[in-house]
Amino acid sequence: MDSKVDQGVRYSKTHEWVRVEGGEAVIGISDYAQNKLCDIVFVELTAVGREMKVGAACMVIESVKAAEEVFAPVTGTVTARNEALVKTPELVNSDPFGKGWLVRVKLASPSEVNALMDAAAYTSFIATL
Amino acid sequence: MRTKLHDWHLAHGARMVDFGGWDMPVQYETGPREEHLRVREAAGLFDIDHMGRVEVSGADAEAFLQHVQTWDVSRLAPGRAHYSLLLNDSGGVVDDIFIYRRESSWLLVINAANAPKDIAWLAAHAVGFQVYIRDLREETCLAALQGPAAREILQALAPGSDVAGMGFHRVAEHTVAGARVVLCTTGYTGEPGFEILMPARECTRLWEAVLEAGARPSSRTGTPVPRRALPCGLAARDSLRAEVCLPLYGNEMDETTDPLAAGLMRAAVRLEGHDFIGRRALAALALAPLKRILVGFEMTEPGVPRHGYVIAAPAGRKAAGAGAGGAGASGAGAEIGKVTTGLFSPSTGKYLGMGYVKAEHSAVGSEVSIIIRDSHKAARIVERPFYTSPHWR
Numbered sequence: 001m002d003s004k005v006d007q008g009v010r011y012s013k014t015h016e017w018v019r020v021e022g023g024e025a026v027i028g029i030s031d032y033a034q035n036k037l038c039d040i041v042f043v044e045l046t047a048v049g050r051e052m053k054v055g056a057a058c059m060v061i062e063s064v065k066a067a068e069e070v071f072a073p074v075t076g077t078v079t080a081r082n083e084a085l086v087k088t089p090e091l092v093n094s095d096p097f098g099k100g101w102l103v104r105v106k107l108a109s110p111s112e113v114n115a116l117m118d119a120a121a122y123t124s125f126i127a128t129l
Numbered sequence: 130m131r132t133k134l135h136d137w138h139l140a141h142g143a144r145m146v147d148f149g150g151w152d153m154p155v156q157y158e159t160g161p162r163e164e165h166l167r168v169r170e171a172a173g174l175f176d177i178d179h180m181g182r183v184e185v186s187g188a189d190a191e192a193f194l195q196h197v198q199t200w201d202v203s204r205l206a207p208g209r210a211h212y213s214l215l216l217n218d219s220g221g222v223v224d225d226i227f228i229y230r231r232e233s234s235w236l237l238v239i240n241a242a243n244a245p246k247d248i249a250w251l252a253a254h255a256v257g258f259q260v261y262i263r264d265l266r267e268e269t270c271l272a273a274l275q276g277p278a279a280r281e282i283l284q285a286l287a288p289g290s291d292v293a294g295m296g297f298h299r300v301a302e303h304t305v306a307g308a309r310v311v312l313c314t315t316g317y318t319g320e321p322g323f324e325i326l327m328p329a330r331e332c333t334r335l336w337e338a339v340l341e342a343g344a345r346p347s348s349r350t351g352t353p354v355p356r357r358a359l360p361c362g363l364a365a366r367d368s369l370r371a372e373v374c375l376p377l378y379g380n381e382m383d384e385t386t387d388p389l390a391a392g393l394m395r396a397a398v399r400l401e402g403h404d405f406i407g408r409r410a411l412a413a414l415a416l417a418p419l420k421r422i423l424v425g426f427e428m429t430e431p432g433v434p435r436h437g438y439v440i441a442a443p444a445g446r447k448a449a450g451a452g453a454g455g456a457g458a459s460g461a462g463a464e465i466g467k468v469t470t471g472l473f474s475p476s477t478g479k480y481l482g483m484g485y486v487k488a489e490h491s492a493v494g495s496e497v498s499i500i501i502r503d504s505h506k507a508a509r510i511v512e513r514p515f516y517t518s519p520h521w522r
Contacts, residue, residue: 038144038156038160038161039160039161039162041433041473041480042431042432042433042473042480044502060502062433064156064161064162064364064368064472064473065155065364067433067435067502086431090162
């Protein structure tokens with residue numbers, strides 16, 4: 001199954017994406033990741049005010065099959081979370097780069113974003129998997 | 130191991146998973162949710178060729194079966210089927226099976242992972258009986274067509290045969306798409322349907338014929354539901370059976386679980402009319418109060434319960450009905466049981482599960498909590514089954 005790759009975001013090797021908006025960043029999981037997971041039935045989001053550290057497990061997405069950890073693609077403090085996912089976690093399947101966003105964070109060190117893959121690099125990366 | 134439909138699955142976008150040593154489709158591209166809902170609304174077709182099946186025949190076949198399993202099969206007329214258990218001497222469940230009485234033989238359908246164990250166990254207990262036990266797995270293929278449109282779909286392939294008129298839990302031979310097959314009106318989804326035992330060499334052709342057989346669109350519902358069967362994987366099979374609380378061997382029961390605790394006495398056991406392995410142990414167990422009981426629960430706080438998770442007394446409160454003499458053994462937050470099956474239920478939109486709990490926590494309405502990643506999530510014991518199909522006539 002072909003996965004969509006949003007051109008305007010950056011990607012981690014664990015399939016999270018980051019969209020920088022000023023000093024904040026919106027975080028989600030890629031279309032490739034939601035395809036792999038298939039039907040998502042529950043999302044456990046980090047609480048607002050909590051700090052997440054790059055590379056650390058910070059959230060859990062549960063599919064029919066299993067519970068999978070989401071790793072923080074950047075370091076920062078959570079300023080908002082996508083409350084719509086409590087009732088409709090399947091938004092992560094239907095619109096992973098849009099309505100299926102997970103949390104918004106205040107970036108602790110904006111340069112971390114540069115270490116992430118751009119769309120072209122991520123496209124090549126998932127082609128090798 | 131591979132079923133006879135393995136190549137078909139790979140060619141049709143199935144995601145494969147290991148299930149008790151079998152490489153099985155867990156889902157197709159449609160995904161488990163859509164597959165599940167299609168079975169509830171129309172029909173789904175499942176490859177269950179991994180399941181064991183044996184034919185039992187011979188002069189002592191009935192006497193042998195009365196000895197090795199829990200149902201009184203002398204009361205089963207030819208053409209009828211019943212659920213049953215194989216027990217060990219202490220009343221633990223060796224396997225749960227379906228027995229089909231045919232004109233001059235019996236068909237036993239057994240769990241895939243238990244098949245080698247069961248066949249050895251049956252053979253070991255056959256000493257002294259004039260009985261033939263034949264493994265049918267090589268020469269046949271087994272598939273299940275389940276859902277409210279199943280009768281219509283199969284009838285379209287069986288002109289001249291009254292396939293749709295078969296009652297529930299029956300077995301009969303019919304010609305479907307030109308092949309002689311054994312149809313069993315049993316299944317594992319809570320919907321009407323068939324399990325189809327077909328000649329191995331015809332299986333791919335028949336599988337495709339069933340998928341292509343058109344049934345008229347439903348006129349009852351506003352939006353027309355496709356009335357064709359969708360191929361379905363093990364994920365949908367598991368969520369369908371869990372919603373109607375059909376037990377899964379290895380989850381709801383095993384050799385250390387007895388049918389009393391599992392709540393299977395009425396469905397599978399007749400203590401009278403025959404003596405069978407495990408009967409004496411069961412009769413003794415029946416005299417003592419149950420220590421743990423299989424229950425159904427609903428999450429009142431969102432979260433996905435899964436097999437093996439701990440069930441605890443509700444945090445901060447004593448369970449209703451827990452005696453003052455509990456001495457803290459079942460106090461707030463203490464472990465009272467384990468989840469055997471958990472799921473997000475597509476038909477009800479709820480997070481549901483089954484599990485064994487201490488008897489004093491088993492009443493419907495009792496508050497419990499499920500420990501999910503170290504946090505206590507509130508749940509309530511509810512009536513089983515969670516879902517009842519409106520499609521039974």
